[in-house]
Amino acid sequence: MILKNKKILITGASSGIGQAIAMACAQKRATVIINYRKNLKGAKQTLEEVEKHSKGFIFQADLTNEKQIQKMFTGIANKTGKIDILVNNAGDAQPGDFFNNQNWQDQFENIFFSALHTSQKFLGQNKKSPLRKILNITSYYGTIGGGNPEFFAYSVAKAALASMTVALAKTDGKILVNAVAPGYTWTPPWEGISVAEKKICEAKVMINRYVTANEIAHAVVSILENNAITGQIITVDGGLSLQKLEKK
Ligand SMILES: NC(=O)c1ccc[n+]([C@@H]2O[C@H](COP(=O)([O-])OP(=O)(O)OC[C@H]3O[C@@H](n4cnc5c(N)ncnc54)[C@H](OP(=O)(O)O)[C@@H]3O)[C@@H](O)[C@H]2O)c1
DSSP states (O other): OOOTTOEEEETTTTSHHHHHHHHHHHHTTOEEEEEESSOHHHHHHHHHHHTTTSOEEEEEOOTTOHHHHHHHHHHHHHHHOOOSEEEEOOOOOOOBOTTOHHHHHHHIIIIIIHHHHHHHHHHHSOTTOSOEEEEEEOOGGGSTTTOOTTBHHHHHHHHHHHHHHHHHHTTOTTEEEEEEEEOSEESGGGGGSOHHHHHHHHHTSTTSSOEEHHHHHHHHHHHHHOSSOOSOEEEESTTGGGOOOOOO
16 A cells, blocks of 8 residues: 555554654655644644654544544544544553552553544444555563563553454455554653663563664554555564573
């Protein structure tokens, strides 16, 4: 699929990976619809970068609120017409153990139900389109074997999103659905960690460094351009999942 002039909604595009995906899509001359929740300044920065290459629009919505999702889709339809591609990127990773029921509730709302409800609204519009695409940002923690008990609900909610990716891809060959599962990727949430903690994370990765947001964005764009990939979870983790062996 040529992304030029395609309308792409990227959720959580005010920061980090979503911002990088927005910029990569703009470089392909797509029309980029930037969703944000609280960070208007970040959304405006994304728009400024997008407009160096293409057209862009900003829409605020907290995606844990179905009414706000509906309002966003109505606003988008009025402004640009129906969208072609949805990138479900928005999400906050919150630590919590197995017994923390508030954390289960919050993370399923923030990671899974937000993407489910946004996808439902997206698929409810533009039904006559010959080809539509959804790209979900999951996580290495949501892969089989990658679950992290310190981020219990987050890991399981991302695994649910990965499972939804595969099941939804089986419903209709005119809706291609894939996921990119990042490993440790250097974005604002990591900026608070100490040098020692950063070194511990880097030591687990084959490439000995964090993945960049641009590397995730390039994987996303390659998948969106390809019309033969569907139902896949592509892990982009620098080899974190390879369980690097201790050097002797
Ligand atoms: N960085 C990593 O190491 C890593 C690894 C695996 C997976 N991921 C996934 O990658 C995605 C992006 O993460 P990031 O590292 O780029 O973090 P980030 O810089 O904190 O960006 C998160 C984005 O999600 C938005 N967001 C969160 N909850 C939202 C909601 N309820 N409604 C609308 N927008 C919401 C935020 O919007 P506002 O700031 O405007 O509120 C922000 O734009 C997340 O799904 C995350 O789980 C990241």
